[in-house]
Amino acid sequence: MPTFFVPLIRPEDLPTGAITPVSTEGRTLLIANVDGQYYAFPPECPHEGADLSRGRLDGAAIRCPNHQYLFGFPDGNLIESDDDACPPLTMFQLEEHDGTISLRVDL
Numbered sequence: 001m002p003t004f005f006v007p008l009i010r011p012e013d014l015p016t017g018a019i020t021p022v023s024t025e026g027r028t029l030l031i032a033n034v035d036g037q038y039y040a041f042p043p044e045c046p047h048e049g050a051d052l053s054r055g056r057l058d059g060a061a062i063r064c065p066n067h068q069y070l071f072g073f074p075d076g077n078l079i080e081s082d083d084d085a086c087p088p089l090t091m092f093q094l095e096e097h098d099g100t101i102s103l104r105v106d107l
C-alpha cells in the first residue's frame with residue numbers, strides 16, 4: 001500500500017498548547033500541539049459546526065467554544081457532552097517526515 005506525506009507545518013512554528021489552521025489540498029485543517037504530540041482535525045465541530053479554532057485545549061482534548069463539548073485525542077471521542085448522539089471528531093493521521101509535521105495518506 002503506497003504512503004504519501006503532505007507537509008503541513010514545521011514543529012517550531014506551532015508551540016505547545018497552540019492550535020493553528022493549515023490549508024492543504026483545497027481544505028483547512030486545524031493542528032494542535034499537546035506537549036509535543038500533534039493532532040489534526042477539521043475546524044467544524046461535529047455537533048453543530050462551531051469553529052473549533054476558537055476552542056481551547058483541555059489536556060489532550062479540545063473543548064468547543066459553543067456548547068463546551070469535549071473531544072479527546074487521539075481518537076476524537078466525545079468525553080463530555082449532554083448529547084450522546086453527537087458523532088466523534090474526525091481525526092487525521094500525522095507523522096513527522098523530513099522535519100515537517102505531515103499528513104499521512106495511505107492509498
Ligand code: FES
Pocket residue numbers: 045046047048049050064065066067068069
Ligand atoms: S457546536 Fe460544538 S458543542 Fe455544540
